[in-house]
Every structure is written in structure tokens, then in C-alpha cells.
Amino acid sequence: MNFEIIHKDGNARLGQITTQRGVINTPAFMPVGTNAAVKAMGPEEMKGLGADIILSNTYHLFLRPGHKVIKEVGGLHKFMNWDGPILTDSGGFQVFSLSPLRNIKNEGVEFRSHIDGSLHFLTPELVMEIQGSLGSDIAMIFDECTPYPATKEYALNSLKLTSKWAKRCLDARNEAQALFGIVQGGMYKDLRKQSADELIAMDFDGYALGGLSVGEPKELMYEMINYSTSLLPEQKPHYLMGIGDLMDVLEAVATGIDMFDCVMPTRNARNGTLFTSRGRVSIKREEFKKDSSPLDPDCDCYTCRNYSKSYLRHLYMSKEILSMRLHTTHNLHFFMEFFRKMREAIGNEEFEKFRKEWTPVLQKNFN
Amino acid sequence: MNFEIIHKDGNARLGQITTQRGVINTPAFMPVGTNAAVKAMGPEEMKGLGADIILSNTYHLFLRPGHKVIKEVGGLHKFMNWDGPILTDSGGFQVFSLSPLRNIKNEGVEFRSHIDGSLHFLTPELVMEIQGSLGSDIAMIFDECTPYPATKEYALNSLKLTSKWAKRCLDARNEAQALFGIVQGGMYKDLRKQSADELIAMDFDGYALGGLSVGEPKELMYEMINYSTSLLPEQKPHYLMGIGDLMDVLEAVATGIDMFDCVMPTRNARNGTLFTSRGRVSIKREEFKKDSSPLDPDCDCYTCRNYSKSYLRHLYMSKEILSMRLHTTHNLHFFMEFFRKMREAIGNEEFEKFRKEWTPVLQKNFN
Numbered sequence A, B: 001m002n003f004e005i006i007h008k009d010g011n012a013r014l015g016q017i018t019t020q021r022g023v024i025n026t027p028a029f030m031p032v033g034t035n036a037a038v039k040a041m042g043p044e045e046m047k048g049l050g051a052d053i054i055l056s057n058t059y060h061l062f063l064r065p066g067h068k069v070i071k072e073v074g075g076l077h078k079f080m081n082w083d084g085p086i087l088t089d090s091g092g093f094q095v096f097s098l099s100p101l102r103n104i105k106n107e108g109v110e111f112r113s114h115i116d117g118s119l120h121f122l123t124p125e126l127v128m129e130i131q132g133s134l135g136s137d138i139a140m141i142f143d144e145c146t147p148y149p150a151t152k153e154y155a156l157n158s159l160k161l162t163s164k165w166a167k168r169c170l171d172a173r174n175e176a177q178a179l180f181g182i183v184q185g186g187m188y189k190d191l192r193k194q195s196a197d198e199l200i201a202m203d204f205d206g207y208a209l210g211g212l213s214v215g216e217p218k219e220l221m222y223e224m225i226n227y228s229t230s231l232l233p234e235q236k237p238h239y240l241m242g243i244g245d246l247m248d249v250l251e252a253v254a255t256g257i258d259m260f261d262c263v264m265p266t267r268n269a270r271n272g273t274l275f276t277s278r279g280r281v282s283i284k285r286e287e288f289k290k291d292s293s294p295l296d297p298d299c300d301c302y303t304c305r306n307y308s309k310s311y312l313r314h315l316y317m318s319k320e321i322l323s324m325r326l327h328t329t330h331n332l333h334f335f336m337e338f339f340r341k342m343r344e345a346i347g348n349e350e351f352e353k354f355r356k357e358w359t360p361v362l363q364k365n366f367n
Helices: A043-048 A058-063 A067-072 A076-080 A092-097 A124-134 A152-171 A189-201 A218-231 A246-255 A264-270 A302-306 A309-317 A321-347 A351-366 B043-048 B058-063 B067-072 B076-080 B092-097 B124-134 B152-171 B189-200 B218-231 B246-255 B264-270 B302-306 B309-317 B321-347 B351-366
Strands: A002-009 A012-019 A022-026 A028-030 A054-057 A086-089 A102-104 A109-112 A119-122 A138-140 A178-183 A206-209 A238-240 A259-261 B002-009 B012-019 B022-026 B028-030 B054-057 B086-089 B102-104 B109-112 B119-122 B138-140 B178-183 B206-209 B238-240 B259-261
Touching: A002 A321, A012 A321, A022 A028, A028 A321, A054 A058, A058 A067, A058 A086, A058 A092, A058 A119, A058 A124, A067 A124, A076 A086, A076 B309, A086 A092, A086 A124, A086 A259, A092 A109, A119 A124, A124 A138, A124 A152, A152 A178, A152 A189, A178 A189, A189 A206, A189 A218, A206 A218, A218 A246, A246 A321, A246 A351, A264 A321, A302 A321, A309 A321, A309 B076, A321 A351, A321 B321, B002 B321, B012 B321, B022 B028, B028 B321, B054 B058, B058 B067, B058 B086, B058 B092, B058 B119, B058 B124, B067 B124, B076 B086, B086 B092, B086 B124, B086 B259, B092 B109, B119 B124, B124 B138, B124 B152, B152 B178, B152 B189, B178 B189, B189 B206, B189 B218, B206 B218, B218 B246, B246 B321, B246 B351, B264 B321, B302 B321, B309 B321, B321 B351
Parallel strands: A028 A259, A054 A086, A086 A138, A138 A178, A178 A206, A206 A238, A238 A259, B028 B259, B054 B086, B086 B138, B138 B178, B178 B206, B206 B238, B238 B259
Antiparallel strands: A002 A012, A012 A022, A102 A109, A109 A119, B002 B012, B012 B022, B102 B109, B109 B119
16 A cells, blocks of 8 residues: 655645555545445445445444455455455444443453344454455554543553554554554543554554544544644554544544545435535425425536435435435535545645635534 | 337237337336335436336325325426336225225225325326326226125126226326226126226227236136236237236236236345246345355346345345345346347247246246
């Protein structure tokens, strides 16, 4: 994997990550394909929407169908018919957010499957084995996601554990895969610095910020992002995990973040909540019943070019599968276009202009 | 609407129905788009699969979103972004099969919505108004679907009612729309004849057989299809309603049926039941967990060209929306290819050969 910064505009960076499976233009949004599929979407559609990379989940694929199954049938790319880059999350966050039980030990984490309640034990070595079996292009270290609020003592012990696991992941790494470290440290700047220093000493291919957007106030999150990003090596990709509120993305890109992932565009789409140039739309509203206009008159996505709000509302009310497809297409298009235009703006040294122009639009979508 | 018989092979007919919105090659399979969408599919995909026409439902669209809504936003074709021909069923069968209450009067049928229990009253005139508002290319008369078993007295009264309603539909017909009569008469040949005679005297654009596959033994159904089809005018399209078991289709085409519709390929797809050249497949079976081969090695549909049984099983077990898409694509492709090859065989006077070749395959799929 190679990372090149093409242009800087303030701290915002226009870049390219080159992998064996293709180029990722940064700042990049990585649509989430939890179970080896971006919900409701096919791989050609994801290409058409401009996705350079998708994210998939170690936790989910370990539980179902099992990484050994995917390895045996030729790896995740072949399995899901996606030949572009894939980043796999390590499962640290999912164990934290999805499992009904989480028992953290030095060796690893015991947890229960959210699917069938079965008991499992993930270690850094196993997480690397899983990601190796999947054959993703970018793997993440196994981390402990520090909850919020957490005492300084808890956050310190947590980051120390993440650092130890990071070293074990490094020792067990797969040569064919890039490996990113994950900076923890809760909401304590000195701990964020300690975490970043320990990880930077191990020389990962990229660095992620974890344990953010876990319940803390926005201002605190922004402060942590700003501070933590400033600690990261300039020449490595910076990845802010799990954050997709585009107001937050703007803040984060301004500090030098290059990569994002979030289920927000896809999940909201399925719930009938749509992002548009005029603000957020709940498609089920009665007022759309006879509305023959497109969801967003300024949008040129497949959905807006071909269907009316009246039809979209009808499909949603009728629980038609096509509803989820058309809504997901629109929301992902909104996100991908936002990122595309943001990259263009950084390249033209117009990031601040872009930020000013988009802020009122985003405020109407993400409040 | 114009119907041309291009070639006959025994009683099997190769034909073309020409409508203002395009040509329908017959024998034709009409995929079902109940709620103004073929479940899980987009209109371009339906074109790609070779669908010349789709069917949609008066009953469902009357209840939701309402035919007046669809009329106001420009008609059903524009609403659902499908510019090919559409046939709308009249609601007679849905009132019979879906409503928790059905109170048949001379004037029409009182019934309760299966969605919210609200009370409605459909008359032949209203059914024609609805189909006119939808703007379908082929409308069906409002009929009473005679249940099975039914006494001869019931079946006689029922067919008389259908004939009266047929006349009222004819009087209320929309000029821009073809209108098909529906032959009833239960399992009584003389009543089938009476029904056919009464409808033929009214000179419809095409004739359907209704009230079949409602619980009667197969042999009886075949006997009724064979006899009833022989009563229909040669130069008009013959439509066997709601039947899609391809064994039944073979029998029916042999007697001179030209049009079919059925939810079987789409519904079975969503349930993980797939039709293949090697027989019916239940994708959830454990044996497919690590099976890297395609669902059907002899199939060139999008699903079989790009995905393994292992992946399809995984998507199905994970309840991914993409599962329904890939399965529906495959099953519809199986049906459309069957019909395409059947038309070719009729054109080549090889229908009997086709029937012999396909019978063992169909037996493994439809038993």
C-alpha cells in the first residue's frame, strides 16, 4: 500500500491510497458492507456510485458464515464479487456495541454472539487470522473501544491493552495486507498522546482514531479529533472510525482526516430518511402522497432522475424491497458526491469556501 | 391492440400482441408487480430479463396508494418508471383470496382491506374507473372467482354474475385500453361453455380462464383448461390466470394458451427456493455452506455468472436484501428463458420435442 498526499489546503488533505486492487481517492467515504454486502446494493451499483473501497466486518463474518468458509471459497473479494479494495474492521467495536456480554482479559475478549448467544473468544492473533482469511486489503488492529464516560484509570488501562494487542497484531500480521493502528485514550488528551506515541513507534501503515462518537458531547469529540489527528504521522493515512455525520466529517477533514465509514446513509435510507440539498426528508410524510416531483430536484442520482416522491412514499408504505434500493442509492449518492466535491475543493484550495457553502445544507440534514 | 398468430404447432401458438407500448411475444410470462413494483426488482432489470409485459393489481393499488393518486401523478407507467405494456388484474381474485370478508351482491362486492381492515365496495364500474386511472394497456373485467368445491347451482349463479358484470365493464370500458373477459363456470364443462359463449357474444379483446388452480386436482384442472381453451375464439389471445407451475404451463400451451402470470418465481426466490436445470434448490441447506459452484452451472443469469451457492446461502441466512434480488433475478431468468425457448420450439414445430426434453427438468422443480 502506498499513500500520497496530492495537495494540502490548510490541514485538509487531498490524497490517494494505492492498493493492489485499485486507488482510493481521499478524503474517502467507505460504504459499509457488514455481512459481505452493502445492504440492498450490488457491487456494480457501488462502483457506479463511485465507491473506491468498501468496509466489511470481522466480527460479523467470523460469526457467519465463518472466516474459514470464506477462505475456502476464495476470499472475501471473490465471495462478494467485489474486486476493489476492502477494509475490514477488527471486531473491537462490534464486540463493544453488539454483544450482550463482553469479558475483557489480557489475552483477548470473551463475548456472546448477537445472533445465537454462542460464546466466543477473540484474541489479537485470531483477529489477524480472520482478516487474513478474508483477504482484505486493509486490516485493523484488535482494540478495546473505551466507553464514555470512563475514568482516567479505566481509559489508561484500556489504551495500554490496545497497545499490547497492537503489538501482538503486528507480530501476527499478514504480509499481503496493510495494517492500521487504532488510537484510543478516551477523552483525555494526554492519554490520546500516549496511545498515538506507542502506536507510531510500531510503524503501522495507517492510523485510525477509535472510541469517538460514543456518547460524548460534539465539542469534546471535535476537540479530541483535532488534537489526536495532529499527533499522527503526516505521511500516513488518517482514518476516523464510524463517523459519518457530514458536519463531523467537515470538522474532521479540516484537521487532516482522510478516511471515513458509517452506516448512516444506508441505515437511514432503509428507514425512509433521506438526505437532500434542501434538507432531510422523511419519505413517509402524507404531504408526499401526490407529489410528482423528485426527492431532490438538484440531484442526478438514478432515483431522482426516474421516480417521484409519490412513488417513493408508496414503495416505503408498502414495504417494497425496491424502496430500500432506491433510497440507499440516493443517500449513498449524496454522500459520494459530497466527498467528490470536497476533494475537488481541497485540490482547488477552496476547502473553506466548500465548508461555508455546505454548512447550511448539512445543518438541515444532520441536526 | 392487435394479436397475430405467427405459427401453430398442434394447438400451441406462437404469436405477437402489439400494443401502443410495445410488442408482447406469446406464449408470454407476465411477472407480477403487485404494488407497482416487481418485488426486489427495478424496471431496467425486468427489461434485461426479457419481460415484454408486467402485471399489476387493481385491488392493491386501489387500497394503496389509491388509483386517484396514481392518476394525478401521471398514471401507472410513469409512476413506476415502466414504459412497456402493463396488464392490470381486476381485483376479483384478490377480493376472493386476500380479504378477510367478502360479501357478494348483484351490485358488486363488499370487502375488507387486508391492510387496515377498512370496508370497501368494488363494482364493475369502479373497477373500470380504477383501471382507467392506472392507464394499463390491458384491463380485465371484474369477475367472481368461483371457489372449489362449489355446487353446480353456486357455479351457475356465479358465472351469471360474472357475465352481468362483464357487460357492465364493457359499457364502462376505457377506449385506450384493451379489455379481456374472464371465463368462469367452476369445474362444470357445460357451465364453462355457457360462460365462454356469453362472453364471446360481447366480443372482448382477449379471453382469460379464471377460477382454476383453486384447490382442484391437477387432472381436473388440465381437463378444464383443455376444454375451456377449445371454446375460445382462435384469433384472440388466451390467458390462463395465476398459473405458473411450468408443468401446468406446458399443458396449457399445448391446448392453445398464450399468456400466464404467477408470483411463484418471485415469491419462491424470496423464500430461498430456486428453480434450476438440475431441479429445485433450497439455498439454506447446510451442504452449500462451502460450495463455491454457481447455483445452476447451465444458467447464464447475472446471479449464476457472478456468485457461488456459498455466498447465496450466506446472504439468505443473514437476511440480506441482496439475497432477494439475486434469487429473484435467477428465478425470473429461469422462467423467461423457459418461455423464450418454448416460443422458439413452437416456431420450429418442435413443441413436442421441447415438452419431452423439459418434462424431467420441470418434474424435479415443480413436484
